[in-house]
Amino acid sequence: xxxxxxxxxxxxxxxxxxxxxxxxxxxxxxxxxxxxxxxxxxxxxxxxxxxxxxxxxxxxxxxxxxxxxxxxxxxxxxxxxxxxxxxxxxxx
Amino acid sequence: xxxxxxxxxxxxxxxxxxxxxxxxxxxxxxxxxxxxxxxxxxxxxxxxxxxxxxxxxxxxxxxxxxxxxxxxxxxxxxxxxxxxxxxxxxxxxxxxxxxxxxxxxxxxxxxxxxxxxxxxxxxxxxxxxxxxxxxxxxxxxxxxxxxxxxxxxxxxxxxxxxxxxxxxxxxxxxxxxxxxxxxxxxxxxxxxxxxxxxxxxxxxxxx
Numbered sequence: 001x002x003x004x005x006x007x008x009x010x011x012x013x014x015x016x017x018x019x020x021x022x023x024x025x026x027x028x029x030x031x032x033x034x035x036x037x038x039x040x041x042x043x044x045x046x047x048x049x050x051x052x053x054x055x056x057x058x059x060x061x062x063x064x065x066x067x068x069x070x071x072x073x074x075x076x077x078x079x080x081x082x083x084x085x086x087x088x089x090x091x092x
Numbered sequence: 093x094x095x096x097x098x099x100x101x102x103x104x105x106x107x108x109x110x111x112x113x114x115x116x117x118x119x120x121x122x123x124x125x126x127x128x129x130x131x132x133x134x135x136x137x138x139x140x141x142x143x144x145x146x147x148x149x150x151x152x153x154x155x156x157x158x159x160x161x162x163x164x165x166x167x168x169x170x171x172x173x174x175x176x177x178x179x180x181x182x183x184x185x186x187x188x189x190x191x192x193x194x195x196x197x198x199x200x201x202x203x204x205x206x207x208x209x210x211x212x213x214x215x216x217x218x219x220x221x222x223x224x225x226x227x228x229x230x231x232x233x234x235x236x237x238x239x240x241x242x243x244x245x246x247x248x249x250x251x252x253x254x255x256x257x258x259x260x261x262x263x264x265x266x267x268x269x270x271x272x273x274x275x276x277x278x279x280x281x282x283x284x285x286x287x288x289x290x291x292x293x294x295x296x297x298x299x
Contacts, residue, residue, distance in 0.1 A: 052282050073129040
């Protein structure tokens with residue numbers, strides 16, 4: 001049971017980030033809110049993947065196996081938003 | 093299934109077999125990322141296209157979602173400790189940690205369905221109880237909400253069955269110190285947790 005302490009620290013950090021994300025949603029952040037929300041969600045995900053899913057100690061091939069899902073997701077979102085994000089760049 | 097101690101004929105060593113088991117699970121989880129990725133792509137598009145998205149999100153019971161996030165994060169920590177216990181040869185402790193994880197998973201589902209009941213009462217459930225749904229973006233949002241949380245609840249149920257199988261009928265998997273089966277079940281549960289970590293701000297906290 002040598003990895004108990006990192007798991008408990010990660011759990012505490014995750015609950016702190018949860019409190020932070022709820023608090024941030026009530027702050028007057030306006031259009032910045034989604035960026036704050038998803039930055040916190042990504043931080044939580046990194047903690048879960050690195051410590052709970054043990055990617056910290058897995059070899060490169062296993063990290064790639066999990067990483068490809070996120071890589072394809074990034075392409076999906078990039079192409080989905082290629083239209084919306086670039087509207088108006090060339091004028092009306 | 094899931095006697096990892098026996099080397100199957102296609103693998104030269106047990107270590108290779110264990111690696112392949114983990115590798116296969118991680119590839120499967122990658123495909124799960126893409127299943128939910130489609131749902132998130134829809135949510136992001138809806139939010140980018142319609143300013144009313146935030147109005148619809150404000151009607152959610154964000155505190156139930158918040159408690160449920162805490163419940164899932166805690167269950168994930170317990171399941172990570174369970175894998176550590178299996179590796180340390182403490183099968184009984186692993187059993188208790190699994191019990192705690194499953195209990196929290198059931199709490200999650202109970203809260204989720206309580207929330208569905210509240211939404212039914214509020215009249216914001218498409219088709220079944222839509223007296224207070226005003227169409228347009230609000231309707232699209234609730235459609236998305238039920239597809240996303242329903243698909244997630246289905247995954248929670250599958251995860252609970254997987255973790256439950258480590259109590260029965262595959263209780264002996266808790267005695268395998270390589271923790272191949274226990275580790276793979278834990279990986280699945282963590283992914284279910286990650287999906288919720290993104291669903292929560294997407295559906296409940298858009299203001």
